[in-house]
Amino acid sequence: MSSILVTGADLAPQALALLDGYDMVYAGKTPTEESLIALCRAHNPVAIIVRYGGVGAAMMDAAPALKVISKHGSGTDTIDKVAAKERGIEVVAALGVNxxxxxxxxxxxxxxxxxxxxxxxxxxxxxxxxxxxxxxxxxxxxxxxxxxxxxxxxxxxxxxxxxxxxxxxxxxxxxxxxxxxxxxxxxxxxxxxxxxxxxxxxxxxxxxxxxxxxxxxxxxxxxxxxxxxxxxxxxxxxxxxxxxxxxxxxxxxxxxxxxxxxxxxxxxxxxxxxSPHIGGVTSDAYVNMGLGAARNVLQVLERAAAPAH
Known part of the structure; x- marks a missing residue:
């Protein structure tokens, strides 16, 4: 079963329902770069949903199956987009949901x-x-x-x-x-x-x-x-x-x-x-961001799996 790594402790149940069939791996509330790299090596995820912390080249290299990095929200500044592009990994954000x-x-x-x-x-x-x-x-x-x-x-x-x-x-x-x-x-x-x-x-x-x-x-x-x-x-x-x-x-x-x-x-x-960076953290936005991130993951993975014409 393919894995999806969440750089956080949880994901909205509605989002998890969309991702049924994938092995969900959680990094916890305060993941370090070292722990994230170790999880990538251990599980080789096809997707990373970014809640906390960043995603750099070392993480990407630790997950050769990685196809998409999906932000749980709109800001992608913690993701090394240049490194992702060099490796053919798509970076997507759940724009507007919060x-x-x-x-x-x-x-x-x-x-x-x-x-x-x-x-x-x-x-x-x-x-x-x-x-x-x-x-x-x-x-x-x-x-x-x-x-x-x-x-x-x-x-x-x-x-x-x-x-x-x-x-x-x-x-x-x-x-x-x-x-x-x-x-x-x-x-x-x-x-x-x-x-x-x-x-x-x-x-x-x-x-x-x-x-x-x-x-x-x-x-x-x-x-x-x-x-x-x-x-x-x-x-x-x-x-x-x-x-x-x-x-x-x-x-x-x-x-x-x-x-x-x-x-x-x-x-x-x-x-x-x-206030502690909670502007986008409401019960409604939590669900909307989770759903947006999950849909973006599925869209990219489905596109990647489609036969070339």
Missing amino acids: AAAVAEQTMALLLACAKSVVALDARMRAGHWDKATHKSLELGGRTVGLVGLGAIGLRFARMADAMGMRVIGFDPYARDLPEYVQGVALETLWRESDVISLHCPLTADNRGLLNAETLARCRRGVIVVNTARGGLIDEAALLAAVRSGQVMAAGLDSFAVEPMTAGHPFQGEPRIVL
């Missing part, structure tokens, strides 16, 4: 920043009543700039528009934008946005996109939200911008190194709201 979940997390982080939800909660638990001194930020009429206008960015754009925000966005690949999204150049986005929200994949070209230079071009008091990839932000530059007031607050769901290590400077900064 768009609603991530867009909702983006809005939750934005509202937490604009309305000081976390800080006010802490103050009240400490016995304070700040009604006379605190003023929240009203989002209606403000401009939100979206970097990336794929399924998640556009879903969030619709929510922001419904709140009365002006929505501008940068995405060189986006076509036929809805009437409530104005496509702009990055330079315009930095200059005009009251809120900047990142929704693009991480590539070699955009690593550190939000850095000391680009943050300095933004409006003073901008809010930054990132539910995409941590590598898009120069974390030291963001921290300095928050401390100086150039950035009013930041809501972050992804980080340069995950899991976040104890003592990370973000942990001591009250104007940065943190």
Whole structure:
């Protein structure tokens, strides 16, 4: 029986039903590269479903039967796509299946920043009543700039528009934008946005996109939200911008190194709201991502098994 390796501890039952007939191998919740290579050597999977950790050339070479690497979600930056292409292995992603979940997390982080939800909660638990001194930020009429206008960015754009925000966005690949999204150049986005929200994949070209230079071009008091990839932000530059007031607050769901290590400077900064990369993790998205990843695996394996004409 052919094996499928899941770089995680589980897969939605609905996805497993689709993959009935394959021997499912699970790597656990925090797989190391060494353990993944060992599992590839032991089971020689025809497919890998990527939940946690990355897939590099060494893993691919340990599984000569490997035909497809399927991401349980949309971001494929942890997969060495060049190495996969050299070995004739397809890399596929479950695009759009967690768009609603991530867009909702983006809005939750934005509202937490604009309305000081976390800080006010802490103050009240400490016995304070700040009604006379605190003023929240009203989002209606403000401009939100979206970097990336794929399924998640556009879903969030619709929510922001419904709140009365002006929505501008940068995405060189986006076509036929809805009437409530104005496509702009990055330079315009930095200059005009009251809120900047990142929704693009991480590539070699955009690593550190939000850095000391680009943050300095933004409006003073901008809010930054990132539910995409941590590598898009120069974390030291963001921290300095928050401390100086150039950035009013930041809501972050992804980080340069995950899991976040104890003592990370973000942990001591009250104007940065943190969540542990769970934007796409809802019960619905878990099923949808599993089904998407499983369908992608089957599609590639069926194509590979089809006789050549």
